[in-house]
Amino acid sequence: MTGTYLGMPAFPEAAREAVRDEVLRANLRHATHTIRDKRARAVAELADWDRLRAAGKAVKDHTLRHLDRYLLQLEAAVTAAGGTVHWAADADEANRIVTELVLATGEREVVKVKSMATQEIGLNEALEAAGIAAYETDLAELIVQLGHDRPSHILVPAIHRNRAEIRDIFRAEMGSWGRPAPEPLGDDPRELAEAARLHLREKFLRAKVAVSGANFMVAETGTMVVLESEGNGRMCLTLPETLISVVGIEKTVPTFRDLEIFLQTLPRSSTAERMNPYTTMWTGTTAGDGPAAFHLVLLDNGRSDTLADETGRQALRCIRCSACLNVCPVYERAGGHAYGSVYPGPIGAVLSPQLRGTGSAIDASLPYASTLCGACYEVCPVAIDIPEVLVHLRERVVQGGPVTRDGVRVTLRPADGHTAERAAMRAARLLLDHPGALRAGERLLARARRLAPRRLPGAGRAWTDSRELPTVPAESFRDWWARERSTPR
Amino acid sequence: MSSKDRILGRIRRALRDDAPAAPIPRDYLPVHGARTPAERVDLLAAHLAEYRAVVHRTDEEALPALLTRLLAERGARSVLVPPGLPAHWLPAQGPARVPDRAEDTPYRLDRVDSVVSGCALAVAETGTIVLDGGPDQGRRRITLIPDHHICVVRVPGQVVDSVPQALPLLDPARPLTWISGPSATSDIELDRVEGVHGPRTLEVVLVGPQ
Ligand code: SF4
Numbered sequence: 001m002t003g004t005y006l007g008m009p010a011f012p013e014a015a016r017e018a019v020r021d022e023v024l025r026a027n028l029r030h031a032t033h034t035i036r037d038k039r040a041r042a043v044a045e046l047a048d049w050d051r052l053r054a055a056g057k058a059v060k061d062h063t064l065r066h067l068d069r070y071l072l073q074l075e076a077a078v079t080a081a082g083g084t085v086h087w088a089a090d091a092d093e094a095n096r097i098v099t100e101l102v103l104a105t106g107e108r109e110v111v112k113v114k115s116m117a118t119q120e121i122g123l124n125e126a127l128e129a130a131g132i133a134a135y136e137t138d139l140a141e142l143i144v145q146l147g148h149d150r151p152s153h154i155l156v157p158a159i160h161r162n163r164a165e166i167r168d169i170f171r172a173e174m175g176s177w178g179r180p181a182p183e184p185l186g187d188d189p190r191e192l193a194e195a196a197r198l199h200l201r202e203k204f205l206r207a208k209v210a211v212s213g214a215n216f217m218v219a220e221t222g223t224m225v226v227l228e229s230e231g232n233g234r235m236c237l238t239l240p241e242t243l244i245s246v247v248g249i250e251k252t253v254p255t256f257r258d259l260e261i262f263l264q265t266l267p268r269s270s271t272a273e274r275m276n277p278y279t280t281m282w283t284g285t286t287a288g289d290g291p292a293a294f295h296l297v298l299l300d301n302g303r304s305d306t307l308a309d310e311t312g313r314q315a316l317r318c319i320r321c322s323a324c325l326n327v328c329p330v331y332e333r334a335g336g337h338a339y340g341s342v343y344p345g346p347i348g349a350v351l352s353p354q355l356r357g358t359g360s361a362i363d364a365s366l367p368y369a370s371t372l373c374g375a376c377y378e379v380c381p382v383a384i385d386i387p388e389v390l391v392h393l394r395e396r397v398v399q400g401g402p403v404t405r406d407g408v409r410v411t412l413r414p415a416d417g418h419t420a421e422r423a424a425m426r427a428a429r430l431l432l433d434h435p436g437a438l439r440a441g442e443r444l445l446a447r448a449r450r451l452a453p454r455r456l457p458g459a460g461r462a463w464t465d466s467r468e469l470p471t472v473p474a475e476s477f478r479d480w481w482a483r484e485r486s487t488p489r
Numbered sequence: 490m491s492s493k494d495r496i497l498g499r500i501r502r503a504l505r506d507d508a509p510a511a512p513i514p515r516d517y518l519p520v521h522g523a524r525t526p527a528e529r530v531d532l533l534a535a536h537l538a539e540y541r542a543v544v545h546r547t548d549e550e551a552l553p554a555l556l557t558r559l560l561a562e563r564g565a566r567s568v569l570v571p572p573g574l575p576a577h578w579l580p581a582q583g584p585a586r587v588p589d590r591a592e593d594t595p596y597r598l599d600r601v602d603s604v605v606s607g608c609a610l611a612v613a614e615t616g617t618i619v620l621d622g623g624p625d626q627g628r629r630r631i632t633l634i635p636d637h638h639i640c641v642v643r644v645p646g647q648v649v650d651s652v653p654q655a656l657p658l659l660d661p662a663r664p665l666t667w668i669s670g671p672s673a674t675s676d677i678e679l680d681r682v683e684g685v686h687g688p689r690t691l692e693v694v695l696v697g698p699q
């Protein structure tokens with residue numbers, strides 16, 4: 001993915017650093033717990049949540065199964081509506097296409113809507129190398145960009161920063177990018193948001209080119225969909241003359257009707273709202289309203305390789321809601337930076353090693369960045385069985401095996417230094433191949449939960465210095481599942 | 490080989506041995522709960538207010554007076570008017586009307602205080618109004634740049650219960666904007682702050698038989 005992440009230490013080292021950072025842990029804990037509780041309430045409002053989740057999963061699986069056909073249909077629909085479609089096999093090609101499109105307009109700056117795909121390919125750095133300034137306009141992304149920092153959460157990229165740090169960043173940096181922060185500047189969120197409004201407005205009003213991603217692309221109609229809160233998305237999607245959207249090929253859905261599922265599940269899973277403040281849908285270009293030129297860059301960059309792995313491909317269903325980050329005990333303590341990828345948390349732990357391969361130390365360590373507690377699977381609105389993929393990837397790291405890289409089937413050799421894991425994997429597989437044994441073990445744990453200590457005694461004490469022991473649920477997930485699923489609603 | 494052929498080839502090889510996908514279950518609910526038209530409008534009002542939109546209710550006759558008052562309370566000196574806004578909604582006196590002209594730059598729109606628009610429909614369960622660029626709504630930028638947006642919803646006719654009911658009524662070929670409360674951010678310690686880039690104040694006027 002991006003050069004920013006090259007040379008990142010493997011997850012265990014990065015996480016060890018992060019858990020020593022008290023401010024970071026406090027910020028993260030507050031944030032993840034707040035969203036997590038709100039989300040549970042928002043989800044409980046819909047009596048048919050399980051059915052929406054099953055439908056969302058099925059739509060995504062169906063699309064992936066026929067992805068070639070839907071991409072061609074999408075291309076035809078976007079073209080018929082006045083847009084231009086480009087295909088990018090990897091990050092370099094996508095960056096080259098976008099850079100050339102921007103240069104062709106004669107402009108040297110672009111405004112950007114928060115987009116994971118453009119972070120994944122390192123677009124801002126590529127544009128900078130070509131002499132083009134790319135301004136992030138999402139408030140959190142602005143904080144990250146001005147702070148010369150990296151995002152640490154999918155939805156709230158600056159979740160690791162508190163208000164005082166943000167004020168200091170604005171004061172120190174806004175002036176060198178455009179309109180300086182007002183003086184005096186306090187650390188009230190209202191004041192900080194106002195400073196961002198003034199700073200960015202001058203950019204929106206003069207912008208001629210915008211770059212975005214998209215949450216969904218509708219094959220049937222060619223409609224692009226962006227969900228957001230602040231209005232920076234609407235500004236970028238409607239004011240400039242040229243709009244370039246870089247979107248992963250897995251973001252396709254077959255029909256306009258399918259949006260009825262995701263418009264109900266995505267906002268509730270991500271910001272815990274019934275609906276996010278703004279959703280923009282556009283189809284090609286519309287005379288007199290919005291950009292006169294629309295370019296769609298369809299990005300592969302490891303996605304078709306991921307599709308080739310029957311267990312791992314379910315990660316492509318992800319709609320980037322970030323619910324799995326907010327419930328993950330490992331993310332809560334380690335923070336997003338430890339994952340060394342634009343995709344942090346549980347989804348990052350399964351997506352990054354598939355998109356990038358497990359060749360580097362960080363990517364080989366990511367499948368281990370989990371306690372396999374299963375909380376991520378329970379909240380996921382498209383039912384990605386993240387623990388299953390993690391175990392699958394661990395096996396791949398430890399034992400090697402067939403994978404697809406750049407469209408070619410190759411056989412990986414076992415990674416070095418994983419002898420102990422190899423033994424553990426054999427034991428785990430024994431357990432996983434004998435579901436009865438696993439079930440019994442989980443139940444035993446649930447029954448003994450009151451006996452579980454907060455800190456480990458003896459040699460384990462050092463381990464719990466930087467960790468809290470996970471609380472054992474009253475009921476094992478399997479029991480809960482069996483009970484919930486067998487009760488018709 | 491073009492990148493398009495390369496990507497499609499990889500996808501086809503990846504899926505070569507796959508069975509056809511299972512059908513998509515559509516047994517989720519088309520609507521959550523049963524409501525009378527009046528209850529539907531009440532729910533819309535409650536959900537809009539919960540996300541900090543200011544909600545007003547009035548009838549056709551009293552609409553011009555209400556709009557005049559709301560604009561005066563904001564001290565608006567100019568108001569953007571979509572081309573097809575019913576002429577009688579805004580009385581001749583009051584703030585200067587600014588038509589939406591193609592040649593106007595965003596800078597010029599930034600100097601306008603308020604905008605009044607209609608809508609395509611509203612969704613009660615999510616507290617959402619949807620604009621589709623119709624004549625009483627105008628192009629997307631006019632309801633975006635001014636800091637004060639008054640949106641008029643005809644009730645109960647323009648109100649549906651749910652998202653699944655809304656989509657079949659919308660034309661995907663038109664630019665669509667779904668608005669649920671005013672612009673907001675929670676990016677700083679998750680404290681919700683209204684009004685970042687979009688209009689900081691959203692007033693929704695529900696017009697219908699009282
Ligand atoms: S994996 Fe599931 S829960 Fe996590 S971000 Fe993706 S869709 Fe959301």
